[in-house]
Amino acid sequence: MNILVIDDDAFVLKLLKLQLANLGQPEVMTCESANDALEALADRQQMEIVFCDIQMPGMDGVELVRHLAHMEFQGGLVLMSGEDERILSTVQYLAQAHRLKVLGALQKPITPVQLRGILQGQASPAAKPRRADRKIYSVEAVASAIENGELINYYQPKVSMCSREVVGVEALVRWQHPYDGLVFPDQFISTAEQNGLIDDLTRLVLLNALRHCRDWQASQLRLSVAVNISMSNLVSLDFPDFIVKAAQDLDFDLSLLILEVTESQLMQNPLTALDILTRLRLKNITLSIDDFGTGHSTLTQLRDIPFNELKVDSGFVHDAGDNASCRAILEASLDLARRLGMKSVAEGVENLADWHFLSRLACCDVAQGYFIAKPMPAQTLPSWIQEWQVRRTGLTE
Structure with missing residues (x-):
């Protein structure tokens, strides 16, 4: 060498x-x-x-x-x-x-x-090769995918750090392309955002999430479901009414819905966003500030917007046990959530060391990451939960 x-x-x-x-x-x-x-x-x-x-x-x-x-x-x-x-x-x-x-x-x-x-x-041969050049899809192709129902939801489980039980999932969109197979969002989300399609895309993901969550509940799986929302949703004043009507049509309990908002998105049109987000909270929907610690004016947003969940960015969670700066930021974020009466979620739990470190902190409510599970199709979730019930018994130090 x-x-x-x-x-x-x-x-x-x-x-x-x-x-x-x-x-x-x-x-x-x-x-x-x-x-x-x-x-x-x-x-x-x-x-x-x-x-x-x-x-x-x-x-x-x-x-x-x-x-x-x-x-x-x-x-x-x-x-x-x-x-x-x-x-x-x-x-x-x-x-x-x-x-x-x-x-x-x-x-x-x-x-x-x-x-x-x-x-x-x-x-080690396990090192990941550089990803081949990504194909970025045209606006016409993305619009057609939305119209033809080619966008599907995958779900990543979220686990209570106290009980080790699965308490919810996050909905993540994928494109089941008729020729290219499963396409990941980094190949089409930006196209949707830049061409006025992101609102239609988000509403489709939301409707699919409500349907799947309702079906799980009918099978005795009461899980919350988190959906990411974009700035386009936060400028559409009818967005809360759309969600309420969808929930009524599907007989869905809105207390199980979590809307995740990336903090950097809130810097635009703050009054309209505040109007919409407040109405969503009044309808018993959980609001989560996503990727906490990576945007701007975070503390101001926590003061002014009625969030009731704080999701710590994965960059501060993975390997926090070996990185003093990440450890300090993670601990401070979790303590802030506790003091504000907010539920805390740590994303980016990628390995056993991350899991054990988070367990030792004893102040994090929910964990999410590849160590627990990768995103999966809706039909796979019930069988995975059965496997987790066995696996979780061994996750003690």
Whole structure:
């Protein structure tokens, strides 16, 4: 494996080279500056892993990340630092935003155990390949899909952290394309938003969600269902009346409906949005502020808009146990929800470590994420719940 280590400290270079050799990697090149490293990357064969200190004289690690992105570096990048953990995390985020393959962000001194984990991760075939170019569908195709009923709902379960019972689901739209198979929303939602179709799309998803929830209830599954709503819905003054009529037609209990609103959406037309959202709450519908912590004027919105559920963004939940900043934001968000008398939902529970960390906090009401379940078709949910009833008994530390 071709490895390059960049650090202005000669002792660190020698130590890392020795540690890597002991792990079966004798072919390690070292550079004491980022400029030398860039020249080496330009002149020699492709490096599979680059270890880079972020605090160096001359060109620092942030500048190097920019250059690696510009040259479309395809190998793995490991960031190293003796600086504050938050600085290291920020550089890691920046590198990932540049679409670099970040294998790790390590605090010095670096141990052989950490290096072994990096090497094993690089060698693992489980790494996801880059997704092929996404086909973005035309406005005519999306309009036809809405009209022809090709949009279907998938549902991701939500679990009570107290009882471990499944208490609800979130509806997520998919397009069952007649030729392309199952199409994900990132390939058509933006088209719908930009061409005045998002309101029709949202209402279709909402109606399907109410029907499925009613059918589950008839089978003794009383679950809440959450539906994302867009700014287009928050400027249509008849939207609350549409929901009430749909619920009456389907004999649906509106107390089971949750409408999730992304906080950044609320910055436009605030008076109209406040009118609509208040009327929805008066109709016993739960309002959830989605992706909490990622938008603007969040606390003002919590003060002025009658939300009764706070959904913490997955970026603050996944790996919060290992990230002090995310941990602090998550804990503060959950405490804020409790103090305001709001239900809290943590999305982004992706693995067992996330689950156990959230369990130890003992102040989160509901969890959601791939560790619990991926989104699934409506007909799959009852059988999955039976499987969860068995699995949940083992989820104790």
